[in-house]
Amino acid sequence: MSDPVLSIRDLTVEIPTRGGLLRPVDQVSYDIAKGEILGVVGESGAGKSMAGNAVIGLLNRPAKITGGEIWLNGTRIDKLQGENMRRLRGKDIGMVFQDPLTSLNPLLTIGDQLTETMLQHLSITQTEARKRAIAALEEVGIPAASERLDSYPHEFSGGMRQRVVIALALCAEPSLIIADEPTTALDVSVQAQIIALLKRLCRDRGTAVMLITHDMGVIAETADRVAVMYAGRLAELGPVREVITAPEHPYTDGLMGSTPLASKGLKRLRQIPGSMPRLTAMPTGCAFHPRCPKAQDICRHDPRPRRDGGRAACHFPITHSAEETA
Amino acid sequence: MAMIEVTHLTRIFDVSKPWLNRVLERLPKALLTAVSDVSFKVEERTVYALVGESGSGKSTIGKMAVGLLSPSEGSVTINGIDLTRETDAAKMDKARSDIQMIFQDPYASLNPRWKVRDIINEPVTARGGSGVGLAEKLLEQVGLSALDADKFPHEFSGGQRQRICIARALASEPKLIVCDEPTSALDVSVQAQVLNLMTNLQEDLGLTYLFISHDLTVVQHISDKIGVLYLGRLVEEGTPDQLFDDPKHPYTQMLLAAAPKMDGFGREIDPPQGEIPDPINPPTGCAFHPRCPLATRQCSAERPVMRELRGARVACHEAT
Numbered sequence: 001m002s003d004p005v006l007s008i009r010d011l012t013v014e015i016p017t018r019g020g021l022l023r024p025v026d027q028v029s030y031d032i033a034k035g036e037i038l039g040v041v042g043e044s045g046a047g048k049s050m051a052g053n054a055v056i057g058l059l060n061r062p063a064k065i066t067g068g069e070i071w072l073n074g075t076r077i078d079k080l081q082g083e084n085m086r087r088l089r090g091k092d093i094g095m096v097f098q099d100p101l102t103s104l105n106p107l108l109t110i111g112d113q114l115t116e117t118m119l120q121h122l123s124i125t126q127t128e129a130r131k132r133a134i135a136a137l138e139e140v141g142i143p144a145a146s147e148r149l150d151s152y153p154h155e156f157s158g159g160m161r162q163r164v165v166i167a168l169a170l171c172a173e174p175s176l177i178i179a180d181e182p183t184t185a186l187d188v189s190v191q192a193q194i195i196a197l198l199k200r201l202c203r204d205r206g207t208a209v210m211l212i213t214h215d216m217g218v219i220a221e222t223a224d225r226v227a228v229m230y231a232g233r234l235a236e237l238g239p240v241r242e243v244i245t246a247p248e249h250p251y252t253d254g255l256m257g258s259t260p261l262a263s264k265g266l267k268r269l270r271q272i273p274g275s276m277p278r279l280t281a282m283p284t285g286c287a288f289h290p291r292c293p294k295a296q297d298i299c300r301h302d303p304r305p306r307r308d309g310g311r312a313a314c315h316f317p318i319t320h321s322a323e324e325t326a
Numbered sequence: 327m328a329m330i331e332v333t334h335l336t337r338i339f340d341v342s343k344p345w346l347n348r349v350l351e352r353l354p355k356a357l358l359t360a361v362s363d364v365s366f367k368v369e370e371r372t373v374y375a376l377v378g379e380s381g382s383g384k385s386t387i388g389k390m391a392v393g394l395l396s397p398s399e400g401s402v403t404i405n406g407i408d409l410t411r412e413t414d415a416a417k418m419d420k421a422r423s424d425i426q427m428i429f430q431d432p433y434a435s436l437n438p439r440w441k442v443r444d445i446i447n448e449p450v451t452a453r454g455g456s457g458v459g460l461a462e463k464l465l466e467q468v469g470l471s472a473l474d475a476d477k478f479p480h481e482f483s484g485g486q487r488q489r490i491c492i493a494r495a496l497a498s499e500p501k502l503i504v505c506d507e508p509t510s511a512l513d514v515s516v517q518a519q520v521l522n523l524m525t526n527l528q529e530d531l532g533l534t535y536l537f538i539s540h541d542l543t544v545v546q547h548i549s550d551k552i553g554v555l556y557l558g559r560l561v562e563e564g565t566p567d568q569l570f571d572d573p574k575h576p577y578t579q580m581l582l583a584a585a586p587k588m589d590g591f592g593r594e595i596d597p598p599q600g601e602i603p604d605p606i607n608p609p610t611g612c613a614f615h616p617r618c619p620l621a622t623r624q625c626s627a628e629r630p631v632m633r634e635l636r637g638a639r640v641a642c643h644e645a646t
Contacts, residue, residue, distance in 0.1 A: 157601055196595065
């Protein structure tokens with residue numbers, strides 16, 4: 001494999017509070033290769049968005065990176081400040097957020113927003129930028145692109161707006177896209193359109209994608225590899241098919257099992273007892289041990305980290321027979 | 327007798343600009359038909375689900391079913407009592423106390439200044455009943471602790487708040503609960519807990535649910551019968567098996583094909599074309615015809631009526 005586009009090593013984000021030091025992201029490591037889609041799943045509070053925001057330097061104070069390294073195309077970026085970080089955002093890393101209405105400026109036409117981004121990051125003329133903006137809108141499937149260029153965001157439907165956001169994220173030709181719940185606010189049929197679009201564009205350009213979502217179905221269909229996060233830590237990381245069909249970490253297993261799809265035909269869904277610990281009351285050892293059916297003494301004081309080559313951060317990973325994984 | 331019977335239900339909203347603007351700008355009145363001629367029955371002790379995308383009118387039907395909105399045409403009958411036309415106050419009162427509702431957002435539907443005890447007891451105390459010990463009993467029934475009655479809503483997580491909403495809905499001992507997207511704001515593992523709780527309560531207390539959701543997988547799991555809505559019209563109705571194994575309406579087929587699947591690794595689908603049309607100017611004839619692969623001239627001229635097809639009901643000229 002060639003050098004990864006994005007490489008996160010032992011990333012730790014901490015928030016100092018009156019009640020003590022909180023750690024929403026705890027020693028997370030993963031890589032994303034060129035053209036690869038990495039799905040990051042987890043429930044609310046698992047730290048998946050926080051890790052994404054750390055990469056683009058959008059952590060809100062007092063949250064800050066206190067450990068680890070972030071490398072983008074061979075350059076270390078976690079120490080970048082102000083202007084240097086701003087140049088990186090949009091140019092090298094594109095972003096797609098959940099709510100397309102709040103990520104577009106309501107007072108500017110979408111043409112202005114697209115050309116502004118391109119003029120900022122690429123050395124091209126105004127006319128050239130406008131031409132490229134039309135091409136970008138056509139590429140994301142907006143009909144009559146040259147006329148819609150002068151429309152305002154409110155004149156588009158939700159799905160069309162998300163297409164504009166994708167055009168905006170891709171217009172400076174970044175090497176990495178961070179898509180944080182890009183289809184959560186959309187209907188099923190529109191979601192399918194947006195996912196297909198994102199997949200096609202990134203494959204054509206070889207853009208690496210960090211797809212943050214809580215929807216296992218979207219991950220299964222879109223991602224190449226998947227990282228499962230729990231309470232700020234990486235519980236499992238591996239190829240999407242293996243993680244979903246034969247999860248090794250008991251949390252992944254419980255999470256997959258509690259989706260209505262996995263419990264098809266059962267009158268009751270499988271459920272994980274209890275709930276995710278609060279950051280203020282993180283259990284010792286493995287964060288999942290109070291809810292884990294396989295927990296033993298060692299889990300209570302020794303959080304086994306994920307080893308290189310292994311999939312799950314667990315002392316007693318679930319083993320699967322060959323036919324289950326097939 | 328059916329627990330709830332909805333016949334030819336229609337709701338039209340006036341979304342016109344203010345009077346003066348209309349005169350000055352010579353604009354016509356704008357009427358939005360949110361629900362158009364919907365009829366269905368929910369049998370006692372069953373779960374009936376309404377699915378559809380945003381703007382399909384599912385929540386509007388739910389609100390009309392509990393009497394929060396009045397229908398423009400048609401009627402809602404609860405246990406034989408017509409909610410819109412009944413004049414006997416005592417009967418009305420009885421019908422109303424049999425209905426409760428659970429909403430989507432457990433953060434917005436609990437008063438932050440009230441203690442959990444007062445929130446849960448309100449449906450009873452508002453009718454002059456005594457709520458002594460009631461909240462504690464219900465909290466334990468929904469899997470919380472009786473000690474939680476003295477807390478405030480902000481002390482609970484989303485899933486726990488939804489449990490409080492369920493406890494409140496149970497307080498007046500209803501027969502019918504209208505659940506409007508009760509698990510959409512929850513994480514999958516919490517959703518599993520809440521859905522299991524709802525199934526347990528339904529069996530133990532003999533409840534009837536009108537379950538409104540956009541999530542096909544949840545609906546498939548929980549319901550006995552499913553109605554699929556498109557642009558305010560019921561396009562197909564059947565049991566989960568009928569609907570998921572043999573979808574008859576092209577819209578249902580499109581929805582099922584578009585829904586992400588856990589085993590759809592690297593699946594490449596032709597995403598559905600187009601979006602839901604503007605409900606102020608809905609297409610003529612069948613509302614789905616501009617996006618439908620089977621559409622004929624008849625579909626754009628004539629609105630299909632509900633007909634029986636292999637045990638299910640479908641509103642489509644072409645479905646076979």
